[in-house]
Amino acid sequence: MTEIHLTGRAASPGLAIGPVTVLTVAVESRRTTGDPAQETAALKVAIEGAAAELAELIEAEQGEAADILEFQVAMLEDDALAEGAFDAISAGTPADHAWRSVLNAEIAGYRSAEDEYFRARVADLVDIRDRVLVCLNGADKSAAIIGGSIVAGDDISPSTFLAANWRRGGAIVLAAGSSSSHVAMLARARGTPMVVGLGPLCWDDRPPALALVDGDAGTVIFDPEPETQRLFEHRMRAVNAALAIADAGRTKPAFTAGGRRIAVLLNIAAPQDLAGLDPAICDGVGLVRTEFLFGASQGLPDEETQYAVYRRILDWAEGRPVTIRTLDAGGDKPIPGLTIDGESNPFLGLRGIRLSLSRPEVFRMQLRALARAAVHGMLKVMLPMVAIPSELDSARELLDDEIAALRAKGIACARPPLGIMVEVPAAALCAEDFDAGFYSIGSNDLTQYTMAAARDIGAIADLNDTGNPAVLALIARTVEAARARGVEVSLCGDAAADTRLTKALLAAGLTTLSVSPVAVARLKATIATVSP
Amino acid sequence: MHDVNASRASKTFMPLTASAVLVNPVGLHARPSVKLTQCAKSFAAKIEIALAPDGPWTDAKSPVKVMRVKAPQGAMLYFRVAGPDGDAALAAVLALVHDGFGEG
Numbered sequence: 057m058t059e060i061h062l063t064g065r066a067a068s069p070g071l072a073i074g075p076v077t078v079l080t081v082a083v084e085s086r087r088t089t090g091d092p093a094q095e096t097a098a099l100k101v102a103i104e105g106a107a108a109e110l111a112e113l114i115e116a117e118q119g120e121a122a123d124i125l126e127f128q129v130a131m132l133e134d135d136a137l138a139e140g141a142f143d144a145i146s147a148g149t150p151a152d153h154a155w156r157s158v159l160n161a162e163i164a165g166y167r168s169a170e171d172e173y174f175r176a177r178v179a180d181l182v183d184i185r186d187r188v189l190v191c192l193n194g195a196d197k198s199a200a201i202i203g204g205s206i207v208a209g210d211d212i213s214p215s216t217f218l219a220a221n222w223r224r225g226g227a228i229v230l231a232a233g234s235s236s237s238h239v240a241m242l243a244r245a246r247g248t249p250m251v252v253g254l255g256p257l258c259w260d261d262r263p264p265a266l267a268l269v270d271g272d273a274g275t276v277i278f279d280p281e282p283e284t285q286r287l288f289e290h291r292m293r294a295v296n297a298a299l300a301i302a303d304a305g306r307t308k309p310a311f312t313a314g315g316r317r318i319a320v321l322l323n324i325a326a327p328q329d330l331a332g333l334d335p336a337i338c339d340g341v342g343l344v345r346t347e348f349l350f351g352a353s354q355g356l357p358d359e360e361t362q363y364a365v366y367r368r369i370l371d372w373a374e375g376r377p378v379t380i381r382t383l384d385a386g387g388d389k390p391i392p393g394l395t396i397d398g399e400s401n402p403f404l405g406l407r408g409i410r411l412s413l414s415r416p417e418v419f420r421m422q423l424r425a426l427a428r429a430a431v432h433g434m435l436k437v438m439l440p441m442v443a444i445p446s447e448l449d450s451a452r453e454l455l456d457d458e459i460a461a462l463r464a465k466g467i468a469c470a471r472p473p474l475g476i477m478v479e480v481p482a483a484a485l486c487a488e489d490f491d492a493g494f495y496s497i498g499s500n501d502l503t504q505y506t507m508a509a510a511r512d513i514g515a516i517a518d519l520n521d522t523g524n525p526a527v528l529a530l531i532a533r534t535v536e537a538a539r540a541r542g543v544e545v546s547l548c549g550d551a552a553a554d555t556r557l558t559k560a561l562l563a564a565g566l567t568t569l570s571v572s573p574v575a576v577a578r579l580k581a582t583i584a585t586v587s588p
Numbered sequence: 589m590h591d592v593n594a595s596r597a598s599k600t601f602m603p604l605t606a607s608a609v610l611v612n613p614v615g616l617h618a619r620p621s622v623k624l625t626q627c628a629k630s631f632a633a634k635i636e637i638a639l640a641p642d643g644p645w646t647d648a649k650s651p652v653k654v655m656r657v658k659a660p661q662g663a664m665l666y667f668r669v670a671g672p673d674g675d676a677a678l679a680a681v682l683a684l685v686h687d688g689f690g691e692g
Contacts, residue, residue: 127618127651130625136652165656173614174658180618 059280060264062257065517066274067235068243068250069553069578071292072227073285076278077201078263079209095151096142102151102191107132109187128184137162137184152192159185167258178258201226206267206276208257212239222248227269229276231257234512244553245329247574251276253514272556302581307336310580312562314588320579321379321570323548327365330372333573340376342496342570343438343548344369346383346422350391356418362425370433377434379496379548379570381477382422382451384440386411394418403504408441408477413450423451424458430470438496442476442483445490452491475543481506484530487537495538496570499549503527522551528564535565546570555582562586601633603670604678607641609662612688616659620689625651627680633671635681641666648681 089095107129114125131137140161144154163181166174201207201220210231217228217239228243233252243250249271264278268288277284310318321342324330349357349365370378385391386399386407394415399405412419426437439451452474462469473493478484479501487495499522504510506527509519521527531547538545546568551557553575561569562583571579612620628635628648636645639659645668646653659665665685669678 123619123622127622130622130651131655134625134650134652136647136650162652169658171615171658171660173617174655177618177655 059284060278062229062254062276062278064229064251064254064274064276065235065514066250066271067233067240067252068228068248068271069555069575070227070247070249070271071288071295072206072225072249072269072271073288073292074204074206074226074267075202076264076267077205077207078257079207079212090150092146092148095145095149095154098192099138099141099145099151099155099188102155102188103132103138105191106184106187109191124180128180128187131180131184132188152189155188155192156185159188163258179256182258206269208263208267210257217242222246227251227267227271229254229257229267229269231255232514235517241325244550245325245572245574253517298581299577302577306577306580307334308580309339310583312583312586312588314586316562316567316588318562318583319546319568320576320583321377321546321548321568322576323552323570323572324369327368327372329573330369333372335372335374335376337573337576338376339568340434341369341373341378342546342568344378344380346381347385347389347391350383350385350394356394356421359421359425359428362422363428366425366429366435367432370429370435373433375434377436379436379438379475379494379546380426381438381440382409382412382419382426384408403501403510409439409447409451410441412439413447416454419451420454420458423455424462424469426472427455427459427462427469428467430472431468435470435472436475436494437472438475438477438494440477440498441479441501442490443480444482445486448474448476448490448492477548478502478530478534479505479549481530484534487534488540492541492543494543495534495545497531497534497545497547497549497566499527499531499547499551502530502549503551506530522549522554523557523560528560531561531566532564539565544568553579555579558582559586601670601672601674603668604674605641605666605668606678606682607664607666608682608685610659610665610685611661613661615661615663616654616657616665618655620684621651621654623689624681624684625649625654627684628677631671631673631677631680633669633674633677635671635677636668638666638668639663 110125110129138158140158141154145151159181163178166178166181169175203221203224204226206227206229208229211233212228212230227249230252231254234240235252240250249269251269251271251274254276266279268277268280268285280288310320312318319339321340322338323343324341325345326348349362366380386395386405387403395411396406406414426435429435439448442448455474459469459471475494475496476483476490476492477496477498478487479498484502503520503522507519507524509516511517511520535545547561547566548570551561552569553571555578569579610616625648635648637648637654637657638645639657646657648654667678667681671677
């Protein structure tokens with residue numbers, strides 16, 4: 057057994073070790089009949105069943121996807137594919153074993169092909185193999201993921217992720233996947249290490265038993281040699297010990313080695329994210345995404361619903377500042393009935409503040425709810441995707457209108473400071489021109505727009521680097537503008553939680569970072585190592 | 589009855605041979621293989637392919653076997669056809685190859 061090293065992209069930090077659960081082959085073990093005639097019949101039925109399933113899938117597909125499936129059907133319908141399996145069955149081999157070993161031999165032939173294109177057909181053959189096995193043995197739906205295991209697959213759906221128990225450890229390693237997928241966000245929030253973009257995960261006979269996952273470096277080692285495993289466990293113990301110390305210190309304020317005080321705020325997507333958290337771990341809430349209110353099928357939330365949610369978060373914060381971002385829909389966050397379908401380039405389209413200003417009735421209601429909630433704590437309101445000062449000015453006029461209307465009706469309200477999220481390079485370059493109450497740097501979009509590289513496209517993922525001097529220069533420029541204008545500036549993107557960047561971010565002049573709750577202890581511990 | 593005729597036919601008809609260069613971008617891959625086998629299956633004649641003029645010969649009606657040939661772009665593909673509709677069959681498969689399997 058040789059250990060297999062694979063390198064992908066880090067999607068959620070942390071180290072993990074555990075048994076491997078392969079998502080794609082959730083095949084139950086099967087009791088063989090022992091009778092060659094019955095086994096032959098069973099395999100025939102399974103192959104026909106698999107072909108019928110594929111035919112059904114083709115109905116729903118078009119173009120390339122349909123062609124790929126038609127190829128699989130043609131292969132399945134060809135007696136030449138299974139003839140070796142039927143020979144083995146008549147010699148007494150159980151149907152599933154016979155099929156698996158014949159297909160594995162076929163797969164090995166493709167894997168050794170000189171031509172890249174034929175090598176890539178391995179995935180089709182694996183698909184064919186497993187589809188027939190599932191028809192033969194039945195799919196094991198309940199066993200899915202055992203707590204503490206390393207889940208390997210092409211991709212994983214949010215529902216599969218949510219159905220598993222991650223408290224006992226474990227990790228996710230994916231052939232494809234994206235660090236900006238919903239599962240990656242969930243994994244980061246729960247502290248589950250995750251690596252994506254590993255390339256095809258192909259195992260000839262059986263999947264690996266054990267895996268070591270480094271969610272910081274984006275590497276995975278399958279079936280490690282004892283020495284490799286020993287070193288990894290040693291490293292994990294050291295990291296865990298450091299984390300335990302960090303955890304113990306996470307309710308203390310963060311200082312650099314040189315004694316500089318750094319404010320650590322929380323990013324949350326919904327009030328539930330705060331459940332069970334001690335507000336003492338943070339200096340406030342740096343980003344409340346409000347898209348969760350607008351998702352799902354319940355339609356747009358009314359003013360009372362929004363007010364109640366905003367107030368709950370302010371109550372939790374016990375007087376600490378809370379920055380709530382107005383609806384940031386569009387781009388990768390479509391909302392039925394609100395965002396525009398079929399934009400040719402949604403990331404450069406009607407999203408964030410642009411959408412809010414084009415749908416003022418929805419925006420006004422949110423501003424009303426926010427002004428009412430502002431009475432109950434230290435609320436700040438942040439506008440996403442601002443590119444030019446007039447967008448901020450228009451939003452301010454709407455806020456002023458709504459506050460005047462509330463006061464006229466005698467409804468309690470207050471005027472929260474209105475700030476901008478700096479994520480469009482234009483806003484960073486001219487930050488001083490904005491009459492903003494504060495700045496919050498959205499490093500994810502700022503990086504993507506500056507580098508012209510999306511995070512979820514594997515071939516250019518390296519370019520999507522917040523540590524690039526161009527991105528750091530825009531961050532430093534925003535910090536300078538904030539200083540010159542005497543307002544606060546923070547950074548609330550994923551870069552804040554990437555401890556490899558902490559030193560560079562603090563060097564750029566930032567003194568406030570906002571991260572998901574699970575990243576607080578780690579960030580504080582890292583800040584303590586930065587000098588001065 | 590039909591079978592008897594077919595076997596007699598394959599004895600009677602001299603095999604026809606021809607060759608053509610694979611011009612489509614990625615060789616005889618999944619989609620072209622499916623097209624070739626579908627075309628071949630529409631004829632009664634025995635149709636075989638090879639990467640050399642003297643074989644080894646592969647049944648052109650089996651996508652599994654055609655894919656095993658792994659014929660890359662630019663390869664010379666040899667055909668051997670025998671049967672009552674051999675002429676039409678050979679013309680049809682050659683047309684497919686010349687046409688790049690409709691992939692341009």
